[in-house]
Amino acid sequence: MIQTLLVANRGEIACRIIRTCRELGIRTVAVHSDADENALHARVADTAVRLPGAAPAETYLRGDLIVKAALSAGADAVHPGYGFLSENPDFARAVLDAGLTWIGPSPEAIEAMASKTRAKDLMGIVPLAEADVTEADLPVLVKAAAGGGGRGMRIVRRLEELSAALKSARAEALSAFGDGEVFLERYLEHGRHVEVQVLADTHGTIWMLGTRDCSLQRRHQKVIEEAPAPGISEVLTSDMYALAVQAVCAVAYEGAGTVEFLVADGRAHFLEMNTRLQVEHPVTEAVFGIDLVAEQIRVSEGHALEKDPPRARGHAIEARLYAEDPAHGWAPQAGTLHHLAVPDGVRLDTGYTDGDPIGVHYDPMLAKVVAHAPTRAEALRKLAGALERTELHGPLTNRDLLVRSLRHEEFRSGHTDTGFYDRHLGELTESAPDPLAPLAAALADAHGRSRFGGWRNLPAQPQVKRYELAGQEYEVRYRHTRTGFSAEGVRVVRADARLVVLEVDGVARKFTVTRHGDQVYVNSTHLTALPRFPDPTAQHAPGSLLAPMPGTVVRIAEGLTEGATVQAGQGLIWLEAMKMQHQISAPVTGTLSALHAKAGQQVEPGMLLAVVQETSS
Structure with missing residues (x-):
């Protein structure tokens, strides 16, 4: 029986594995990079071991250090989670060679797939x-x-x-x-990404735990997943089950795994088999009422599965909450997560708590939010509503995109495909800022600063505050009166530092306001408070290319030098952030008048990389 388990991973999946281990009475060991020393997974584990000497992006790929950490901490098992070394057969062999239990399939099965x-x-x-x-x-x-x-x-x-x-x-x-x-x-343009969850023990029993649809993707990475996959016929499901069993038997597979397909023209085309736990496993857990991590551990201990799997009940949908800007190339965002809270009734899997930094070294996923209900329509409504009411203060995220995606008619119909965001991203990211949000922010900020020390015969002069919202500048005017605050076209019902109630045309609306430095959050709207007197020097020349995120310059276009002629849309500079490369292109056709970026350079958001001077017409 496993007594102490090391989680060879970080973030959300490490926390999720630790949670199950606690329920099973298993002690846990976390490993962490220097950048993750105070990360949630390192804090919630019973023991944490620093992995020395490696760059943050490489730390969790150092199998030798992880095995050494397991032995030094007294662990008798290793769970790899997903990503990093989870599908590395050499790492699995190293774990087994050290006399530890490997929570996963055999190295030979991993190697084959x-x-x-x-x-x-x-x-x-x-x-x-x-x-x-x-x-x-x-x-x-x-x-x-x-x-x-x-x-x-x-x-x-x-x-x-x-x-x-x-x-x-x-x-x-x-x-x-x-x-x-x-x-x-x-590449099949209009295919659906459908997968089958499998679970196999060491006694020859194989469970088919339904289908999942993962077609809503950005940059080939899943965003929204659901179980079961809607609109898949029994015949097609049987075909996928048969191929999944073929894959399991071909490599004598043991444990949890996923067989992925691209469904197009009424056929299922095999893509791959993932020999690990999937990010989207919670939707299967919700529908079948099981804990896949617990089942992985039981299988590794030699326990047999029941002859038949549990029955599926209802529908589950998961949304991945990312720190990113969908409207600008899905650029990852960094900063402090000041506050994250979802309403009751949905599942939250996360590797962050309030006040944690969101760094640049790892995937920008903040959390997974999962809703389960008797029907798909109810699960959709439940998840969209929960995300809309989620309190989220920190860097820019894809939360609004998720809500709009879940409520989009094409997705609600259950017949979408992997090209969904290619077709609809523009409409889903159109900025529709709440026009009352700046006023609510200003009134909340003014509360407590008001001092009605004496009666004056003259009316108070209007107070002015400025905010940036969705790239636009807003100027707010309001007055202090003997009865409170007033603003044109609005009745101020209540205004304190946290709650503002404004009435327009007889309808009162509530605004919860939170401020962190110059960042102000009004319900789900994020504003930046601007100084009263702007700095006229804080400007960049037209055509300036600024770093959209923190990262590393990994490449400059071949032969690119100052004075070169460039075309609008031409790739000039490539940044790497969070394990992804991001192309920075020429905004116009013209001359490269300045090139400041250098390969290998670390950059911060807003840093000037280059300037393209537009060719006069």
């Missing part, structure tokens, strides 16, 4: 060869052979773009997974 190219060969599927790609094959998808999460993936629609796509995908895959191998496959 860890490379997507080998997995396809095992399933009788032949990928495209680079030299054989023709115009008729386009579009094609460049895909990392190791790992997942959208890293190392590129869509190629023109043959002349293939070489550059292969180069950048290899670099990104090498950085994320330590393996730069990529392969090609035909």
Whole structure:
């Protein structure tokens, strides 16, 4: 029986594994990088071990340090979570060779399926060869052979773009997974991403735990997942089950795993088998009423599964809450998470608590929010409502996008595909700021500063405050009166430091206001308080390219020098942040009048990288 388990991971999944271990009475050991010394997973574990000597982005890929940590902390088992080393057969072997229990399938099974190219060969599927790609094959998808999460993936629609796509995908895959191998496959434009959860023991029993739809994706990374997959026929489900059983039996699989398919034209096309727990496993847990981490541990201890799996009940939907800007290339955001609280009735899996920093070294996912209900329509309504009422103070997130996606008619119909955001991102990210939010912020800030010391015969002069909201500047005017605050067109029912109630046309609305420095949060609206007298020097020349996020300059366009002519949309500089590469392009056609960025340079948001002077017409 396992007594002490080391979690070879970080963040949300480490906290989630630790929670189950506590319920089972198993002691836990966390590992952490220097950047994660005060992270939640390191705080909630019974013991924490620092992994020395590695850069933060590489720390959790150091299997030798992790095995050493397990032995020194007295652990007798290792759970890899997902990502990092979870599908690394050499790490699994090292754990077993050290006399520890590995919570997962055998190294041989991982090795057979860890490379997507080998997995396809095992399933009788032949990928495209680079030299054989023709115009008729386009579009094609460049895909990392190791790992997942959208890293190392590129869509190629023109043959002349293939070489550059292969180069950048290899670099990104090498950085994320330590393996730069990529392969090609035909890209199905309007397919659905559907997967089957499997669980197998060491006694020959295999459970098929339903389907999941993960079609809503950005940059090939899942955003919203649900179980069961809507609109999938019994025949198609049976076909996927048969292929999943084939994959399990082909490698004598043990434990929890997922077989992924692209469903198009009424057929299921095998994509890969993930030999680990998936990020979206909570929706399966909700529908089947089980704890997959607990089942993984039981299987690793040699326990047998029941002959038949539990029955599925209802529908579950999960939304991934990211610190990112969907309207501007999904750029990751960093900063302090001041406050995160979801309403009762939904599940929250997170690796953060109030006051924690959101760094630049890891994936920008803040949390997963999961709703379970008797029907899909009820689960959709429940999750959208919970996200809308979530108190979230910190960097920019995709929360509003999630709410609008869940309420979008195409998604509600259950017939969407992986191109959903390609078609609808513009309308889903259109800024519709609350016009009363700046006034509520100003009145809350003014509360407590008012001092009606004596009666005056003259009316009070209007007070003026300025805020930035969704890229626009707003000026707010209000007055102090003997009876309180007043503003044009609005009746101020109540105004204190935390709650403002404003009445317009007989309808009273409540605004909860929280301030952290110059950042003000009014319900779900995020404003920046501007100084009374702006700094006229804080301006950049037209055509300035500023770093949109903290990160590292990994590449400058080949041959790019000051004085070069560039075309609008041409990639000039590539930043790496949170294991993803982000292209910064020329905003206009013109001349590169300044180039400040250098390969390997660390940059902060707002740092000037280059200037493009537009060609006069």
